[in-house]
Amino acid sequence: MAASTEPTFLEISETVRRLEEMLDRVPDPLARDIRQKIAHLRALLLEQRSPNLVLVGRRGAGKSSLINAFFGARVAEVGHVKAQTGQGRWFDVQGELGTLSILDTRGLQEGSRPEEHDAADTPLDSILAEVRRKAPDALLFLIKASEVDSAIDADLDVLTHLASAVEQAHGLRPPLIGVVTHCDLLEPKRTDLHLPESQDPTELQEKLRHVEAVERQLRDKLRSRPELRGELVNVLGVSTYLSWRPDGTIRSDERWRLGELAQVLFRELPEQGRLVLARVTRVRTLQEELATTLTRAMASLCMGVAFVPVPVADIIPITSAQLSLIAGIGWISGRQLDLKASGEFLTALGVNVGAAFALREAARALIKFVFPGAGNVVSGAVAFAGTLAIGTAARAYLLRGVSAEEAHRLYQSTRASAEAHPERALSEG
Numbered sequence: 001m002a003a004s005t006e007p008t009f010l011e012i013s014e015t016v017r018r019l020e021e022m023l024d025r026v027p028d029p030l031a032r033d034i035r036q037k038i039a040h041l042r043a044l045l046l047e048q049r050s051p052n053l054v055l056v057g058r059r060g061a062g063k064s065s066l067i068n069a070f071f072g073a074r075v076a077e078v079g080h081v082k083a084q085t086g087q088g089r090w091f092d093v094q095g096e097l098g099t100l101s102i103l104d105t106r107g108l109q110e111g112s113r114p115e116e117h118d119a120a121d122t123p124l125d126s127i128l129a130e131v132r133r134k135a136p137d138a139l140l141f142l143i144k145a146s147e148v149d150s151a152i153d154a155d156l157d158v159l160t161h162l163a164s165a166v167e168q169a170h171g172l173r174p175p176l177i178g179v180v181t182h183c184d185l186l187e188p189k190r191t192d193l194h195l196p197e198s199q200d201p202t203e204l205q206e207k208l209r210h211v212e213a214v215e216r217q218l219r220d221k222l223r224s225r226p227e228l229r230g231e232l233v234n235v236l237g238v239s240t241y242l243s244w245r246p247d248g249t250i251r252s253d254e255r256w257r258l259g260e261l262a263q264v265l266f267r268e269l270p271e272q273g274r275l276v277l278a279r280v281t282r283v284r285t286l287q288e289e290l291a292t293t294l295t296r297a298m299a300s301l302c303m304g305v306a307f308v309p310v311p312v313a314d315i316i317p318i319t320s321a322q323l324s325l326i327a328g329i330g331w332i333s334g335r336q337l338d339l340k341a342s343g344e345f346l347t348a349l350g351v352n353v354g355a356a357f358a359l360r361e362a363a364r365a366l367i368k369f370v371f372p373g374a375g376n377v378v379s380g381a382v383a384f385a386g387t388l389a390i391g392t393a394a395r396a397y398l399l400r401g402v403s404a405e406e407a408h409r410l411y412q413s414t415r416a417s418a419e420a421h422p423e424r425a426l427s428e429g
């Protein structure tokens, strides 16, 4: 995909390649452990791709609105427009920060025909052909809160067909998430779910009870089908309501629990699809989680690299790995940081890259000479703590927007405590 050809990713990819080259000289089981970390980093960063999502739901259920709500932008056409090109086909919905690949199955349940369907096929056939062509990462079933108690057998049939077509073609059953839309319209209608602090608490409680009731109802219906029961991950009530001015800017944002829905989806996605979802939806908790994962993997990797018994003449790319980590966190945050900008960030943290590197090498050579065998452990802990601290500071600065001074303090305190207690640091991140 496009992201992996960005300059940042070419550089990160080069660093990872150099790390892998060194592994031949690392003893097992350390090498095996490092290989695992690298595979993890590869999947998250270098093999990132758009998640493939199938949206099943009646006309007006809110499929297009859900896409817009995820992006926080008007990227899909809302309302009762006629079937457009791309209906019944996988299509890329592109936002500023990434792309979701969507298969919109609109109109299937009613047996209505999109304008552009292939005359030879029924709409269901063409949708089934699409999921055979490309495996969905998740099925989302959308239904209006007011329609959950209606007959939904036709909808469940579509879901069942889809799930078994995917299984036949790809040997896996995609996770299913039930989404109850239009929850904002449940009684009491005038209670705003998206502004809970300013609502009458009793009325808010009443509304939330109604949301729970429709969630339960949909869950029971989905579970009533043995073919779907095992795949059902969660059922969540949401509001995707966004209203736009003619110029395309947002007039009113009444989205509710979109972040939770994104989290549920995130957990079900293969690692390759997670970064794009976190960027597109800009859900902070997801971005933080990815940044933490990246930091831990990179810190362990650097520790492993410090163990590699090679002459100082061999360039050990710990600094490159640390710069890649900063660039990676920048990318998660929706920025485009090259390694130069990442280096500037390191300098702002007060890390003197050149001096630290030379010092570490000198200390390592010396310790190895005095205590054979001990040096690797010492430099390993230093590399680990330093990398962990850099990642923690980058996360605070790039994702939470703390000041440079605060990031610097965080760097120092994280580094000190990680050097003292590496195991604790690893589990806390």
Ligand SMILES: Nc1nc2c(ncn2[C@@H]2O[C@H](COP(=O)(O)OP(=O)(O)OP(=O)(O)O)[C@@H](O)[C@H]2O)c(=O)[nH]1
Pocket (backbone or CB within 6 Å): 057, 058, 059, 060, 061, 062, 063, 064, 065, 066, 077, 078, 079, 080, 081, 106, 107, 181, 182, 183, 184, 185, 238, 239, 240, 241, 242
């Ligand atoms: N109040 C409220 N309105 C919503 C919500 N979700 C969607 N809508 C509205 O419902 C209408 C239909 O939404 P769409 O997103 O176009 O539904 P769709 O499933 O894409 O419909 P088709 O493309 O026709 O199959 C639009 O007017 C939306 O603004 C919601 O959660 N709350």
Ligand SMILES: [Mg+2]
Pocket (backbone or CB within 6 Å): 063, 064, 065, 077, 078, 079, 106
């Ligand atoms: Mg639509």
